[in-house]
Amino acid sequence: MECKCQTEMIPKFADAAIDISPLLPVLEAYSGVQGSLITVLQKAQELYGYLPADLLAYIARRLGVAPAKVMGVVSFYTQFRTKPAGKHLILICQGTACHVNGSAEIERAVREYLGVEEGEISKDGLFSYNNVACLGCCSLSPVMMIGDKTYGALTGKSVAKILKEIEKEEAE
């Protein structure tokens, strides 16, 4: 069979909700710039919240690199997600200081509160969580980050309170 990887890779997305237009200026800006794959992927994830397979294939074609290479980079770095995240992404720090100060308990509290495992989205679509290596706020351990905000000196109880607070804000 003839190789069709160059011809069939027009954006024919299974998920019709994906609109390619916001990404076009990014691809335009970086199309000739050597070594910009990671930056393009970071910007794409910023726009879409995650990196759907179709989008990756499209990026590969536009940047003129093999889809396998794009996937290789995506799977290498922990920042990239190929599945959607909840509206609020919770990053639970599993660094050394947090580990020593009970981050396992924090994860348990988050998991029990949301009723989902790592990487899954809560029923209301509001949350998902991921364990991450050190967030660099060790003196406040255990720590988690929601969006750009860091919460320190956590306990199982304070975690529930924080999540409840966000739910309340969302309901309003």
Next chain:
Amino acid sequence: MRITVGKGSCGIAAGALEIFELLKSGASEKQLDCPVTATGCVGMCYLEPIVNIIEDDGFVRTYVKVNAEAAGEILKSAAGEQNRAEEYAIADEDAAGLKSQSRVALKNCGIINPESIDEYLAQDGYAAARKCIGEMTPERVIEEVKISGIGGRGGAGFPTWFKWNAARASAGEKKYVICNADEGDPGAFMDRALIEGDPHAVIEGMLIAAYAIGSDEGVVYVRAEYPLAIERLEKAIGQAKERGFLGKNIFGGGFSFNLRIKAGAGAFVCGEETALIASLEGERGMPRLKPPFPAQKGFWGKPSNINNVETYANIPWIMRNGGAAFSAMGTESSKGTKVFALTGKIAKGGLVEAPMGGSIREVIFGVGGGIKDGKAFKAVQMGGPSGGCIPAELSDTLIDYRALAETGAIMGSGGMVVMDETTCMVDMARFFLDFTCRESCGKCVHCRIGTRRMLEIMERICDGKGADGDIEQLTGLADEIKNGALCALGQTAPNPVLTTLRYFKNEYEDHIYRKKCTAHACKALLSYEIDAERCTGCTLCARKCPADAISGERKLPHKIDMNKCIKCGKCAEVCRFDAVAID
């Protein structure tokens, strides 16, 4: 008079943003002629949020753990009204701890507003770069760095001048200066605090390095997990460009240098310089064989000089005060000062900068205030996943590259995670191995599969399924990985296991042969029993037990069925009479 609020990541997490807004709006309400500005982290993270009132004559009053009420009192104090702000003033002991440090890299952190280039300039900012570019030859600059004796602050302590000299000597027109701000060691945050607190010092250090090696382009590779550091650095680069400290014809000497930021995407191995270069080029961050060294063939195959954030931040000080002033501090083999991140079970966690050559005990029990909650000091982990655990009995070990290496640990980037009697050393070693195993890039078989095999053994031991011969197998595998891995990540991955085996072998044996975890950290090895004397039969534990393993009549002592018990510890957690004994 002005008011400053510590707005590092740690301060913000402790609520500094709210305090900042309160003070700002309060100051304008009271019509105070008193600007409210931000500073970076002063290092006393355990006291955040921290607020300073700085009088026009330079007198500083420091208030700690500031809440909304305290903010109100501070404003009253600033307005000269009657107030109770004194209640929130820093304790003499803490103030003395801060004074006792020798601050070179952290000189401006917590003092100046990191978003204001004028405040940096007021602290002699860019004077060193001006002197180097205006008055010194590149060779002379490198000579001064050599006199200072500074070694790379990222971990290995490799002489900085040597790298610079090698990059200068390499043939080629195009050269790069790269700053490694991919601070991946869990338990280390000095680079984050430095960039957040004094970004211009890093820029100035890179500018001097660029002049010394003859480079016109620089990149700072920052972890994506540090959004505030990226934001502040971006701002600082913009300001430096505006003032002509970056760009074309800097200081009118015909020298040009441009700087940009590259956000990392999360991979510990990218702290290794060749992996970092691969990542900069948009590839998977996998290390390659050295030589050629980056100084010969680095970013895009061009000679590149890579130093850590802290190394660059020291350079302006060295150039202003002379290399000899820097080398006068520290020991024979380790010159100058080092920033340490004190965390874990420590009373006063935060950043500390001290001359090399002090003892571990001095740092932990001096500035660090000893162990949290009055528990016993057991060990300190130095050097992150590549380092090792130093036991309490060796706490007189000097902080010096050589002395630390003799213990089996390393200086690393300066993370010190303190552990007390409740920390299980076997679990600790398992934790680090789990980290390196996940972060292994997969290039070398020994690292990719060897760490996995070691981890499986460690997990088994922690799960109470350890067997005779496990320790020998661990040391055997460790040896093979050390010899067979290409980069430092793999070569040092077994260190946490090896050092804990060296100093805490009894804990391994307790786990394997007695199926006991004396620190009560490995859940599978615990057994729970209800003390009939203490149990009041309140039924709380029975109701909370997720496994239905607790039975008993109301008002009579309860019992745990160990066959059903899943060892979650819920009963001990909820018991109000301290009746659940854990062994």
